[in-house]
Amino acid sequence: MISTLLSRLQDGADGAPVPRLGFGADYNPEQWPREVWEEDVRLMREAGVNIVSVGIFSWARLQPGPDVWDFAWLDDVMDLLHRNGVGVDLATATASPPPWLTTAHPEILPVTDRGETLWPGARQHWRPTSPVFREHALRLVREMATRYAGHPALVAWHVNNELGCHNVYDFSDDAARAFRDWLRARYTTLDALNHAWGTAFWSQRYSDWEQILPPRLAASHPNPTQQLDFKRFSSDALKDHLRAERRVLRELTPDVPVTTNFMVMPGTKGMNYADWADEVDFVANDHYVVPSGRERDELSFSANLTSGIAGGRPWFLMEHSTSAVNWQPVNLAKRPGELARDSLTHVAHGADAVCFFQWRQSAAGAEKYHSAMVPHAGADSDLFRAVTALGDTLKALAPVAGSEREPAEVGILFDWESWWASEQDSHPTSLLDYHREALDWYSALLSLGVRADVVTTGADLSRHRMLIAPVLHLVPAELAKDLTRYAEQGGHLVTTYFSGVVDENDHIWLGGYPGALRDLLGIRVEEFGPLPAGQSVELDDASTGTLWTDHITVTAPRTEVLAGYRTGPHAGRPAVTRRAAGSGSAAYVSTRLGAEGLASLLPRLLEPAGVTSELPAAVHGSVEATVRRGPGGRFLFLVNRTDEAVTVPGLAGEVVVGATGGDGSVVLGPRDVAVLRTSAA
Structure with a gap:
């Protein structure tokens, strides 16, 4: 699906699709004056960018009032990107409701288990079960899909953004009503629910569905099965919103694939992504490294799990960082080589597209200190040079596109x-x-x-x-x-x-x-x-x-x-x-x-x-090996997990990325990645 998506961007001279890996970022042109846009696309061509996500947080700009629409700027952006060979993963823009909507309808705002309202001023300030929010969000989705259904830059739809990142658990009255409906569908009868929840304990037996609430702040420990079911329900409520937007998009643009960005990371356990995978046309993921002493292992684990969620098929790395983020207690810049190693580790585990948050580093707002492909220092920077070098590497790895991870023992x-x-x-x-x-x-x-x-x-x-x-x-x-x-x-x-x-x-x-x-x-x-x-x-x-x-x-x-x-x-x-x-x-x-x-x-x-390592014993612990296999061949990825140079002897194959020693060994510099094609297709 991803290789088909990217083939829309450019075909070969005979009209056949050209294998390619995606490369790009979230692009937020609304943050910048129009004269910057031309420089953006020039630098995108220089870096090898071929896909960007647009419109993620643009609702207030696209719909300044209840019955006021402004698509002219987005029309210009879509046209500009298409002229420059960049495809658009177009967001439905529903992630962050505009001020006019929350002012008119404060009942869409999430409520904590303590009964506190989460007010506007950040993002994702909406209830997944709010019928009022759903009505306004789907109206926006319909306007977007109707307008851009035939646009040549459109290669995919991006539903909402990071569903559940900040609003996975809502304890409002809307949530209570939806929770009861979910429980009726699961248990059918109150007797079945009372048995499942063990309500004979602590005199909790329910005699009417209306008595049931989410596990709000209680005097002691809430019922454990109630808590577990509320977790299931909350994941399902977000999944239901994904489905609702997807239905509109498929009605109006049936040939455009639909996805949303998962967050397969240690701290985002509220969404059961294994259960969500069948709801999207291809799996996409956001991943950020959190310092722990085992950052490399965790990145590999999360990329591997994303591949597992995708059933071993190629997936889309929608966001990660070029360098420092803005939301950790201390935000460390990446060292030389880490930008490429992080990116290529995801590719090794099945990513057919490598994208970042974001294209140009913001000058204002909460994420202005979050790194980007074009940093505050501009294109004349080591960071942008590392970005363009990664673009060249991904071009060399084009034959990998469309291949699946070879199952491990x-x-x-x-x-x-x-x-x-x-x-x-x-x-x-x-x-x-x-x-x-x-x-x-x-x-x-x-x-x-x-x-x-x-x-x-x-x-x-x-x-x-x-x-x-x-x-x-x-x-x-x-x-x-x-x-x-x-x-x-x-x-x-x-x-x-x-x-x-x-x-x-x-x-x-x-x-x-x-x-x-x-x-x-x-x-x-x-x-x-x-x-x-x-x-x-x-x-x-x-x-x-x-x-x-x-x-x-x-x-x-x-x-x-x-x-x-x-x-x-x-x-x-x-x-x-x-x-x-x-x-x-x-x-x-x-x-x-x-x-x-x-x-x-x-x-x-x-x-x-009968399981053994495929690597020489001398590099155990220093090098991670991953295999992808597809029409382009069998590709062995070798990732140097250390800060020292490592030589891997005794491997046969054509070196697609990396260096060889005089004896045919593969030489990995500190934090380096090599890729060998070990057999033909």
Whole structure:
């Protein structure tokens, strides 16, 4: 879909589509006088830009009043970009309602769980369930689609922007009504809802639908299933808005693909993007690096997960930063090479377009210190020279366009509902971090030079020899059957503490932990053993565990103990187990070992699955390898994760990007990326 989208920009001499990767940014010409626009397109040509997103925050400019429209400036921008060979991903402009609308209809503003109104002055100040907002937003969408339906610059529609970034949870009366409707559709009867929510506890039984509210601020912990359902509902409410805009766009422009920009990042867990993926014609993502000590691993993990959400098909990197952002406590500039390495890591994991926020750095507003492709210093800057160099690299990588990620032998299962449920209140520990545990496993595999795919529960799990499911807390009966079948048919499952504990209603699987997975794993845990912050236990394989321990009893034959506790309350008992199941196995890790401890354990887990690294041992931990395969060939991406030069010996293939040594090895400079074509199409 993305390669088809970009082929609209320019065809070959014979009229056939030319493979290309997208390159561009959010473009906000309304922030600048018209004389700047001509310089913009000149610099876009110089940098190799071929696609930009336009109109994202333009509602107040496009519709200055309830019945006043001003499209003349946008007409000029669209025409100018088309004349210069730049396609437009045109936003519907509904992300930020104009002042006239919120003044006339303050009832569209979101409300917090404390009953506080979120007022205008920033962005995304609208309720996803407001019928008044929906009416005005869809009117704007219809005007936009009618006007630009046949414009030659239009290559895609960009619904809203970063749906849910600031308004995922609204507790207003509109939300309460919509929540009740959602619950009726899910449960049909109050008896079914009362059972699912366990309302016999704390005298919460409902006798009328109108009694049900969102989990607003309460005297104590709100009902946990109510909280979980409100998370599901809130994601669905935003998805419903996406669908509403999409319906108008498809009615008026059926041949123009529709997308919206996801935010697959650690801090944006409110939107179940795995559930949203089928609602767009191609997946698009925004990603920003947050300093953590594992920035490189997290960027790779998030790009990998985006590919998993997209089903391995190419996707669109809609936003990332050329250098510093503006919203962190300390906003660090990127070092030389990081702009290209960050961008190409996304390409390695399936991005067919690399775009930034934004094209020209703003002179005013909250994001004026956020980097851009053209910085405040202008085109005569190291940053813009790095941008143009990246444009040249993406041109060299044009044969990669349209290729899919080659499946890895290891999969890491990422599940939004387990993320939501495992981190709710009233749990054995408030220190559990679902995303961090998944990232630990990914980092450990990177350190061993082993490729892995981050996949969601809807994926074909059988394509992986090993499946790692960290903190898979919420396991419906059907998923438990799927995982059992996976292991018995030759797969090797690995799961961890606090997995298999509850069903889809957040009810405990009774009989001992790990509940739904207990028989498959061949173990039983009677009581959890969380550890206070700062405390640890030692295992007899010299690793150290934190956060959690379990009092494990082995209950089934063919269950071996791979490591035991040497210290702590469960000293002498199993800490890591593996049970043979059919022609596969199922392993359990009962404590947080961290990336380093998992790197020591993983070779023993990988061995029965027959999984090894494709890289020479000398570069394990220094180089990440990713493979894309398509009509243009099989492409091996090598990413230098370090600040030192690295030489990768013993690899055959044509070097598309990068340098070779005299002996045929691939030489990666600090923070460098090389790409080899290892076979023909």
